[in-house]
Amino acid sequence: MKCRKCGGLAVVNMRQHRLGLCREHFLDWFVGQTERFIEKYSMFHPGDRILLAVSGGKDSLALWDVLLQLGHDVRALYINLGINGQGYSEESKARVERFAADREGADFQVMDVPQAYGKSVPELASERWGRKICSLCGLVKRHIMNRVAYEAGFTAVATGHNLDDEAAVLFQNVLHWQTGYLARQAPVLPSIHPRLARKVKPFFRFYERDTAAYALLQGIDYVYDECPHAEGATTIFYKELLNQLEARSRGAKQQFYLSFLQARQEVGLFSQPGEELELGECEKCGQPTTAPGLCAFCRLWEMS
Amino acid sequence: MKCRKCGGLAVVNMRQHRLGLCREHFLDWFVGQTERFIEKYSMFHPGDRILLAVSGGKDSLALWDVLLQLGHDVRALYINLGINGQGYSEESKARVERFAADREGADFQVMDVPQAYGKSVPELASERWGRKICSLCGLVKRHIMNRVAYEAGFTAVATGHNLDDEAAVLFQNVLHWQTGYLARQAPVLPSIHPRLARKVKPFFRFYERDTAAYALLQGIDYVYDECPHAEGATTIFYKELLNQLEARSRGAKQQFYLSFLQARQEVGLFSQPGEELELGECEKCGQPTTAPGLCAFCRLWEMS
Numbered sequence A, B: 001m002k003c004r005k006c007g008g009l010a011v012v013n014m015r016q017h018r019l020g021l022c023r024e025h026f027l028d029w030f031v032g033q034t035e036r037f038i039e040k041y042s043m044f045h046p047g048d049r050i051l052l053a054v055s056g057g058k059d060s061l062a063l064w065d066v067l068l069q070l071g072h073d074v075r076a077l078y079i080n081l082g083i084n085g086q087g088y089s090e091e092s093k094a095r096v097e098r099f100a101a102d103r104e105g106a107d108f109q110v111m112d113v114p115q116a117y118g119k120s121v122p123e124l125a126s127e128r129w130g131r132k133i134c135s136l137c138g139l140v141k142r143h144i145m146n147r148v149a150y151e152a153g154f155t156a157v158a159t160g161h162n163l164d165d166e167a168a169v170l171f172q173n174v175l176h177w178q179t180g181y182l183a184r185q186a187p188v189l190p191s192i193h194p195r196l197a198r199k200v201k202p203f204f205r206f207y208e209r210d211t212a213a214y215a216l217l218q219g220i221d222y223v224y225d226e227c228p229h230a231e232g233a234t235t236i237f238y239k240e241l242l243n244q245l246e247a248r249s250r251g252a253k254q255q256f257y258l259s260f261l262q263a264r265q266e267v268g269l270f271s272q273p274g275e276e277l278e279l280g281e282c283e284k285c286g287q288p289t290t291a292p293g294l295c296a297f298c299r300l301w302e303m304s
Helices: A023-040 A058-071 A087-102 A113-117 A121-128 A132-150 A163-175 A179-184 A210-216 A234-248 A252-267 A296-303 B023-041 B059-070 B086-103 B111-115 B122-127 B131-149 B164-175 B180-183 B208-217 B234-248 B250-267 B296-303
Strands: A012-014 A019-021 A050-054 A072-080 A107-112 A155-160 A198-199 B013-014 B019-020 B050-055 B072-081 B107-112 B156-158 B197-200
Touching: A012 A210, A012 B019, A019 A023, A023 A058, A023 A210, A023 A296, A050 A058, A050 A132, A058 A072, A058 A087, A058 A179, A072 A087, A072 A113, A087 A107, A107 A132, A107 A210, A113 A121, A113 B050, A121 A132, A121 A296, A121 B180, A121 B197, A132 A155, A163 A179, A163 A210, A163 A252, A163 B250, A198 B059, A234 A252, A234 B234, A252 B164, A296 B059, B019 B023, B023 B164, B023 B180, B050 B059, B050 B131, B059 B072, B059 B086, B072 B111, B072 B131, B086 B107, B107 B111, B107 B131, B122 B131, B122 B296, B131 B156, B131 B296, B164 B234, B164 B250, B234 B250
Parallel strands: A050 A072, A050 A155, A072 A107, A155 A198, B050 B072, B050 B156, B072 B107, B156 B197
Antiparallel strands: A012 A019, B013 B019
């Protein structure tokens, strides 16, 4: 296959776009597309200070790389969850540090959960959590992102979620017809409380294959392995089902997610007036919560 | 596994209900459940005359069997589509005739498409239809069912759709966010025009496995083979994906469909005021249609 721009050998073939590109033109295209999505969906506003959640994986490091290229005011936040006797978390952190060392202006901070709270997330899970650890991990990460963003005055929180991530979550929400979640799943979540920064997902239209291709071709050294706790995770299973769909019908994943956004916008799907969230503030940390008294995060540590 | 009712050997194990039953208790349970669903969803009204679409397959013959047992006023309609040089259609018709011969009060009529219109559905498809033949076949069957029901004064049209059928269609509609279809997919569709009888699906809560078990254990001789044109059909592919889901998570298919019905009822999902259908009447056959002039069915034959 030939690069559509220069006729050279295409190294990336995006079947969903019927587009093949050589290394150089793919890297250009990828950065340009991210810029287009950021504008199209009004992700950032003038004067925004962006906090980017980085895990050491391909998506978040690629997004960091692209946001720096686009000249955004961005700081990365690495949350050390203390996974696998620190092994997995330390490996991941090392990639983040290496990335930052190689790039001018790559500013980052670390939030160390075991240090700050006295326990790793797996330790907490084994004591207090009846469900799959992934949901606890998500809770902890959301809380810390919101809190760090608020305390340091960031106006937007960015994450590296790609289309496969978003489609898998949509699939999960649809299988259970979780109308509340379906109302709030979006590439941009406006701030609905002074302590909650806007949330944006600039990569939400890229297939996972393509963010991986960007990271590889851009020479980013990232953690290949999934988190050891993710094995058998439902989200991974849903991604596999969606990939079967995609294999049968090119662009199916993309259509599933984009037609959802379109239907929600056009016919007001899922935006029922009765569904508004009522947010109070946690008695301990002050972060917004729908629960009375303590937020879910503070309740976790209180109990243990 | 033991029968929950009598402790004998269970021959049917319905994992989604955590229920195993012996032959006799399964047959009882199945008929009783159908009766419950008919009541719960107000499928039939007093004095209803029911037209039942039968194909010769397990679902429609099992439904015929159950409706007769329950004492409903039902007549079956077999539509001969002229499939596979008549071979498949003739085989299917033979099963319908045999079923009727074996049961008292099993009244049926045949509508022969090649005889009435001069062409089989495959012939029509090869001349006039760019898409998969299944959608043409659906159009022809719906038209004929509606028309026969109206002309002979039936007040309800019943079909043998099971939960796997309904979940696969729901899945398809969700993948493309077809909000109009999502608004109208239901176990009971009330009559919205004097020429359109109520449509009901009394088996919509049974898994396909269980309607097959009923037909087998009840000794119904049905056509095992799928229609030769269905090979590779998207619906079959969707059913396979949903079966993977079910294998991972017992009851997943059922939850997907039932939580959809519940969400639609509770939060008014998909029932947008702007989505009402405007129905005119076909200039040729008089059947209701959203198209101006001729309905889709009459247009087909006009063009050929």
